[in-house]
Amino acid sequence: MLTLLLSRLIQLPVILAVIFLLTLTLVWVIPGSPLETEDARQVDPEVLEAMEAQYGLDASTPVFAWNYLVDVTTAFDFGPSLQYPGQTVRGILAKTLPVSMALGVGALAFGLLLGTTAGVLGALKPGSALEATSLTVALIGISLPSFVTGNILLAVFAGLTRRYLPDAEVLHLPLGGWGSPAAMVLPAVALGLAPAAYIARLIRLGLADVMSSDFVRTARAKGLTQHQALFGHALKVAFLPVLSFMGPAAASALTGSFVVEKVFNIPGLGQDFVNAVLNKDQFLLLAIVLVYSTLLILFNLVVDVAYAWLDPRIEVG
Amino acid sequence: MVAIVVGVVALAFAVVSIAGFESPPPPLLQPDEHEEEPDGVLRFGVVADVITLNPQGTSSLTDFRVINCVFEGLLATDARDLSLKPGVAVGLPDVSDDGRVYTFTLRDDARWSNGDPVTADDFAFAWRRAITYDFASVYSELFWVIEGALDAWSWREQQLNDFDPDTQTAQEAWDAFQQHLTDTVAIEAADDRTLRITLAAPTAYFSELVTFGTLMPNHRKTVEPCITLDESTGRAVFDSRYFTDPDRLISNGPFALREWKLRRRMTLDANPHYWDNTNVTLARIIQVVIEDNEPLLVTRYLDGDLDWLPEIGQALAVRLREADLPGAYTVPRAGLEYYAFNVRDTVDGQPNPLVDVRVRRALAMAIDKRALVEKVTRLGEPVQSSFVPVGAVRGYDPPVEEDLGHDPDAARALLAEAGYPGGDGFPTLRLLFNTSTSRERVAVRVANQWKETLGIEVATENYEWRSYLDRRRKGQFHVARSGWFGDYQDPTTWLMLMAENNPNNATGYADPAFNQLMRDAANETDPPKRLDLLRQAEAKMLRDQPIVPLYQVVSLQLVAPRVSGLHNNAWNNLNLERVVVRSDSGSPAD
Numbered sequence: 001m002l003t004l005l006l007s008r009l010i011q012l013p014v015i016l017a018v019i020f021l022l023t024l025t026l027v028w029v030i031p032g033s034p035l036e037t038e039d040a041r042q043v044d045p046e047v048l049e050a051m052e053a054q055y056g057l058d059a060s061t062p063v064f065a066w067n068y069l070v071d072v073t074t075a076f077d078f079g080p081s082l083q084y085p086g087q088t089v090r091g092i093l094a095k096t097l098p099v100s101m102a103l104g105v106g107a108l109a110f111g112l113l114l115g116t117t118a119g120v121l122g123a124l125k126p127g128s129a130l131e132a133t134s135l136t137v138a139l140i141g142i143s144l145p146s147f148v149t150g151n152i153l154l155a156v157f158a159g160l161t162r163r164y165l166p167d168a169e170v171l172h173l174p175l176g177g178w179g180s181p182a183a184m185v186l187p188a189v190a191l192g193l194a195p196a197a198y199i200a201r202l203i204r205l206g207l208a209d210v211m212s213s214d215f216v217r218t219a220r221a222k223g224l225t226q227h228q229a230l231f232g233h234a235l236k237v238a239f240l241p242v243l244s245f246m247g248p249a250a251a252s253a254l255t256g257s258f259v260v261e262k263v264f265n266i267p268g269l270g271q272d273f274v275n276a277v278l279n280k281d282q283f284l285l286l287a288i289v290l291v292y293s294t295l296l297i298l299f300n301l302v303v304d305v306a307y308a309w310l311d312p313r314i315e316v317g
Numbered sequence: 318m319v320a321i322v323v324g325v326v327a328l329a330f331a332v333v334s335i336a337g338f339e340s341p342p343p344p345l346l347q348p349d350e351h352e353e354e355p356d357g358v359l360r361f362g363v364v365a366d367v368i369t370l371n372p373q374g375t376s377s378l379t380d381f382r383v384i385n386c387v388f389e390g391l392l393a394t395d396a397r398d399l400s401l402k403p404g405v406a407v408g409l410p411d412v413s414d415d416g417r418v419y420t421f422t423l424r425d426d427a428r429w430s431n432g433d434p435v436t437a438d439d440f441a442f443a444w445r446r447a448i449t450y451d452f453a454s455v456y457s458e459l460f461w462v463i464e465g466a467l468d469a470w471s472w473r474e475q476q477l478n479d480f481d482p483d484t485q486t487a488q489e490a491w492d493a494f495q496q497h498l499t500d501t502v503a504i505e506a507a508d509d510r511t512l513r514i515t516l517a518a519p520t521a522y523f524s525e526l527v528t529f530g531t532l533m534p535n536h537r538k539t540v541e542p543c544i545t546l547d548e549s550t551g552r553a554v555f556d557s558r559y560f561t562d563p564d565r566l567i568s569n570g571p572f573a574l575r576e577w578k579l580r581r582r583m584t585l586d587a588n589p590h591y592w593d594n595t596n597v598t599l600a601r602i603i604q605v606v607i608e609d610n611e612p613l614l615v616t617r618y619l620d621g622d623l624d625w626l627p628e629i630g631q632a633l634a635v636r637l638r639e640a641d642l643p644g645a646y647t648v649p650r651a652g653l654e655y656y657a658f659n660v661r662d663t664v665d666g667q668p669n670p671l672v673d674v675r676v677r678r679a680l681a682m683a684i685d686k687r688a689l690v691e692k693v694t695r696l697g698e699p700v701q702s703s704f705v706p707v708g709a710v711r712g713y714d715p716p717v718e719e720d721l722g723h724d725p726d727a728a729r730a731l732l733a734e735a736g737y738p739g740g741d742g743f744p745t746l747r748l749l750f751n752t753s754t755s756r757e758r759v760a761v762r763v764a765n766q767w768k769e770t771l772g773i774e775v776a777t778e779n780y781e782w783r784s785y786l787d788r789r790r791k792g793q794f795h796v797a798r799s800g801w802f803g804d805y806q807d808p809t810t811w812l813m814l815m816a817e818n819n820p821n822n823a824t825g826y827a828d829p830a831f832n833q834l835m836r837d838a839a840n841e842t843d844p845p846k847r848l849d850l851l852r853q854a855e856a857k858m859l860r861d862q863p864i865v866p867l868y869q870v871v872s873l874q875l876v877a878p879r880v881s882g883l884h885n886n887a888w889n890n891l892n893l894e895r896v897v898v899r900s901d902s903g904s905p906a907d
Contacts, residue, residue, distance in 0.1 A: 033783065047455060051453035085557045086557035087558075087579060175616065
């Protein structure tokens, strides 16, 4: 286990360095200067040159890459935002990453709860209406993109409830924005529905498989009830595929969903990411890519460790 | 096991939630019922936040809208009639007979938001900062009219290129540059209340220019310490966080920055030290940002949460205008939309048929501008046949060349005369524009008109902003969609675009006669004669047809009936400090 952790942690900087260089190359080939803001005027070339010099962008790509890497690794300094002068990338990340993480955790919690419940219920009574319902919900969750579910949720809980149930204030959820737990409910549901559906399906299929396996039959033969066998043994094994799904899902949920953040007007990292690409705000873009990659790698590592813990048959190394 | 997972997740959720929500939770879109607010609050909504409040660091109209609230220049523009009114200066400057020396007298009761007096030196400092190479102010070019300014910029650039940390410290180089600025640039703070500027040439619009955001002052005492020197390169580095931090930013306008949550909301409070504060009718201005979500902005406006939406994008604006929504006003702006013709000999190595003025004229005459504004843009845009929008500059009537209007037969004849009868032998015309639905519709419409009238093939090429700029700069187009908003009330704010070597002159147009007329106008001290020379220059340029003006830009805004005193004009001068918001009436939808 220790070897696994160590080797992965040694790989981490190498992978990050490769990702960094790839992103930097891609940023560099996008035409135009990040300092020319949309629909403002074309800056005097002399001034533009001076502006680039101000940010060290006039240096050659390798020099810039090296300086930036040194700043990031030694001072954890991701540089200034080119789009918002006066704001540092670190400052922007400090404001938006927690927002995205809070939303992502909420969405994952919702997804896990709903997905596991639906999956187990479906598996408990195969062929029943319960199973049909849970599979239908799962199908809808997988099929509908989050901007559709997001807008439906908005229409229902922020629009229709206000109009037709003016007294049921608990159902009047904010139209969007961020700042109160109530404002988080709809986006978390919109973002968590797709993972919920995947989880429900994974658990449902996993359970069906495991419940007919030898060790569960043995357990049942020894006198365990179906519930005891399911919750005590089978669920643990059926949960494994969910775990491998959770690694990347967690990384992507925590670093923000551009679409959901857009629909609900949430000031999160997902919007920053897309804006940074559009604005060619390379410092911000590089920082977000690095944060996202780090999270992705770390979550995969956590998943691998959890795997070993849940299923001793699996050797990790 | 599930219980453990759920428990861990719930715990993490609680922790991150606390971290994610600031305390107390900022009301963004929920009505601020619990926050105590003073009487007289104007809330307006926008889709993109201010980029910076550094007056010398932006060219964006969104930024200047707020900068005009928190800073005040020597003179200001009266939003009602666009006349000049006193700002920090007590009145119009004394101008020397040769039109080159401007002397401004500052009022002695002008104060910064911390109570310090606003001095001539605060202006001199800000302007010198704007022409310092190290800070790369986007609008440095506005200062090139001042004697010595451009040279000082180049001097510093050269000094930095030659900088050697072994022979000189960064401080020594900086001090030498400061001395150079004082010695050679004609910005002189004669005493605390007298600012004397000598211009390189008589510049009749200089009084208009000092109302512009880039020429607003800096509180020297707090801005100067934001400058640090890099020992290895000798460069001065400015800490622009100063202009984002309400605790640090000292300003001299009717309002001061109270709070700024990037991309969410910005609050400005009336500045108690402002010299004319008895005439400030608003206690607070709140800018609410709902990024790229206009429908949500309009919903909040209809709910009565927002008093004013200053700009609505084309597509939604058309729908709102047709829905006849209460409080929807269209305002013609001091900006125009035009197509620029590439007049260079070749385009991507191929011969360019547009070098022939007859071809350009044929293209221009084949465009039915009226159909364009009535069927495509649909905001009642005035059709434009001059480069300076009609009515944008007091006292200037742009030349209108009647014979260049929509005339398909004449267009066909001209194209035939140029050697392309019925479009035969004409290469595929490349029409470049930057991504936007409305621009695409215009481009497709114009392309169709060219195809139907002249029989030429048109390839519409759609690029995002930076790629579009890149191609435009490199001349990789035949026709490029362009737009231009004026900065100050003078024809030159448009006409200089067509001067040779202007970075925004996409066309490659370089006409000696036009340039000579522009130079003559620059040296003319008699205002009517000067305007006449500019008129001749514009007429000459329009005849040469490096561009075809399409229409004047119209913006639609929503103003709640409870708001009064919002004088909308073609310019960005709104005098928001004179706006009155009544608190009694409900939402505009009522």
